[in-house]
Amino acid sequence: MTIKVAILGFGTVGEGVWETLHTHHEYIQKKLSTPIEITSILVKDSNKKRNLPDSVQVTTDIEEVFQQPVDVVLEAIVGKQPAYQYVTRAIEHGAHVITANKEMFAHYGPHLLELAKEHNVWIGYEATTAGGTPVIRTIDQMLQVNQIKSIQGIVNGTSNYILTQMTKHQNSFEDALLAAQQKGYAEADPSNDVDGYDAFYKAMILSQLAYQDQPNWDEVYLEGIRTISSQDIDKATIQGQKWKHVATIELRHGAPRASIQPMQLNEDHPLYNIDGVENALSIQTDLLGSITLSGPGAGKLPTASAMIEDLLYVFQKERQQEAQYV
Ligand SMILES: NC(=O)C1=CN([C@@H]2O[C@H](COP(=O)(O)OP(=O)(O)OC[C@H]3O[C@@H](n4cnc5c(N)ncnc54)[C@H](OP(=O)(O)O)[C@@H]3O)[C@@H](O)[C@H]2O)C=CC1
């Protein structure tokens, strides 16, 4: 059997997935004992020039994607809609879904997870949060026995990159943002990054995972990094501190609460040394105590890596289940 893959979106992430499925083709095939075939790629603009062979169907019509067999849909488009509609369509078609789209998943994740269960398929969302750093599966594993008291994290690579460039290289905000866009870290609309919405969505996904619930969105304090001036950065440096954009998620009186805001951190804070595009989560648990996970938080190949890890995970799990019934 060949695993048939459809990729929705062929920007930074979608292209990274395509490339990685080719560069790591033999390795992945060996791990799965099955070949993988990319059957179609969905895009928005059919006139853009893309370096793709004729054998792959490139379409702007989601129905064309499902006119052929599809075992898994890798979703890397932008925004809630039509992504939610497409992912729902994929689940109802009986395909597994792997998404990088945190805006869509923060809004509809709980419903999609239920729908996937009903249709006996799986949703992977490792790439929605902290880019290539495997935080979702690690937290899921910790939750087998631990309870999470709180999570503090740097979850937006673009903001952290900008603050680091301003601190270490005295770059202006505008120059640093431009570099983050050129490196493929920033969202299509970078105000999502610098105004904190991207970190907000990731915090909601983490809350859902850790507490099976999200805070009331209207009660979440949300501030981006636009207010941090070069003078603020210099003052913090003199005081031996650094500005970081920090998401905090915690359980208070049995309900999840969150805030997303710039904070001045001391040298002894676990997030103080997280620089550049790195993301990190400092997690407090009841049994394990404190644990910090860190790694690349954005970019083409780290994000593709997270999506393909999910792909291997779901098909290896499927194989194991099949083997049990033989
Ligand atoms: N960049 C990163 O480091 C990371 C991004 N993500 C998430 O991954 C997703 C993709 O990000 P990224 O690759 O950077 O974004 P890009 O803007 O680079 O690419 C988006 C792609 O989606 C396609 N697209 C957009 N809207 C539609 C639509 N309505 N129908 C069909 N195709 C559509 C675009 O088509 P066309 O090419 O025709 O314009 C493009 O190929 C986003 O949800 C983002 O939040 C997650 C982790 C890291």
Ligand SMILES: N[C@@H](CC=O)C(=O)O
């Ligand atoms: N724009 C996002 C991309 C990854 O999620 C970021 O900068 O973190």
